[in-house]
Amino acid sequence: KFLDDHQANHKGKPFYMHFCTDGAHGPYDPAAKLAGQQLAGATKMTAHTDMVYETDILLGALVKALEKRSLRDNTLVIYVSDNGGLPYERDHGHDAVAGLRGLKATIFEGGQRVPFVASWPGRIPKGTVRNQLIGAHDTVATALELAGVTVPKGQARDSVSLVPVLLGKRDDKNPVRQTLLVQSSPGRGAFVDKGYRAGKPAPKPSEKKQGSKRKGGRQMAFALFAGNWKLVLQNGKPEALYDLATDLAEENNLLADSTHANRVKQMTMQYQKIRTGK
Numbered sequence: 001k002f003l004d005d006h007q008a009n010h011k012g013k014p015f016y017m018h019f020c021t022d023g024a025h026g027p028y029d030p031a032a033k034l035a036g037q038q039l040a041g042a043t044k045m046t047a048h049t050d051m052v053y054e055t056d057i058l059l060g061a062l063v064k065a066l067e068k069r070s071l072r073d074n075t076l077v078i079y080v081s082d083n084g085g086l087p088y089e090r091d092h093g094h095d096a097v098a099g100l101r102g103l104k105a106t107i108f109e110g111g112q113r114v115p116f117v118a119s120w121p122g123r124i125p126k127g128t129v130r131n132q133l134i135g136a137h138d139t140v141a142t143a144l145e146l147a148g149v150t151v152p153k154g155q156a157r158d159s160v161s162l163v164p165v166l167l168g169k170r171d172d173k174n175p176v177r178q179t180l181l182v183q184s185s186p187g188r189g190a191f192v193d194k195g196y197r198a199g200k201p202a203p204k205p206s207e208k209k210q211g212s213k214r215k216g217g218r219q220m221a222f223a224l225f226a227g228n229w230k231l232v233l234q235n236g237k238p239e240a241l242y243d244l245a246t247d248l249a250e251e252n253n254l255l256a257d258s259t260h261a262n263r264v265k266q267m268t269m270q271y272q273k274i275r276t277g278k
Contacts, residue, residue: 003069014147019062023054030054035061045092052085052096076120076146076166080136084111090202101250102193105185107221107232108250110196112182124166132175133225135182138162158274180225181274190221190232190239198249224271231267236275238264 006015028047030040034057043049059079066072084104085096102108116134118124141159144151151159160177164170184192195203221239224231228245231238241254241264254260 003065003071007069007071016143016147019058021055021058023058024048024052034058043094045089045094048086049089049092049094073121076118076123078139079117079119080139081114082136084109084114087196087202097196099199100248101196101198103196106188106192106194107182107184107190107223108193109244109248110193110198111184111188112223118166120166125168128168130165131172132165133177133180133227134160134162134165135177135180138177142166178226179270179274181271182223182225184221186220187218188221189219190234192221198251222271224267224274226267226270229263229267231264231271233268233271236272238268 002017003015006013026048028051030042030047030050032038032040034054037057039050039054039057040047041050043053063072063077066075066077084100084102084106086104087096087110089096097103097110097113100108100110100113102110104111116136135158137156137158138160139162140156141151141161142163144156145161145163158181162176165176170176219234222233224233228243230242230244230250232240232242238255240250241257241260242250242252243254244250255264
């Protein structure tokens with residue numbers, strides 16, 4: 001209905017559609033079929049994975065809607081999650097966080113790192129892979145630039161346009177972002193991983209850990225990314241430093257290593273600058 005209205009009343013003008021589905025959230029109750037395709041039991045694992053698969057079906061339906069209206073070749077489609085997954089099906093041979101530590105809502109990579117898939121026929125070559133630091137909110141500045149709209153002063157201050165990356169004008173040697181700040185959910189402190197460690201089987205209910213009582217509680221953790229480095233802070237105080245280039249599993253906390261003292265200092269100052277705007 002949105003697409004038909006746009007073509008009828010705004011033909012030739014850019015449009016922006018932000019489509020969200022909460023189907024992958026509990027309660028997990030997949031329908032027998034969706035858009036003519038089997039949903040319940042389709043993944044042959046759990047109702048949870050079936051509901052995650054629902055997003056694939058919905059994306060396919062949206063793409064077909066664009067194709068039907070001859071809009072596909074002139075439309076950038078971005079498919080991304082807002083946070084890490086729930087690796088509950090490791091005993092089924094499936095890992096929603098690709099073997100990383102932690103899970104949704106935690107500050108570890110399992111709670112933060114997700115794929116960012118973009119498709120634009122004739123503009124983005126198929127199969128192109130980039131490994132750059134970006135955030136989902138960068139789609140704001142990206143959409144505005146593509147629509148020829150100047151970002152209003154004081155707005156979208158934490159958004160960076162990805163247009164140069166998408167169009168192949170800036171590769172990984174010249175990234176569009178230098179830093180990125182993320183946060184956990186309340187109650188997910190700097191060391192809370194719920195027992196989900198990189199490359200390990202799913203923990204049994206009795207083994208699911210809340211993390212350090214001293215540093216857990218209702219606290220929120222923040223992480224500043226700078227290139228391959230990740231500094232984790234809580235209450236404004238550095239708690240962990242990881243080199244993701246060599247330790248994506250986040251098992252080696254380098255905070256106490258004196259050789260990184262200046263790096264920690266500089267990243268802490270950058271974190272404070274972002275938080276305060278000063």
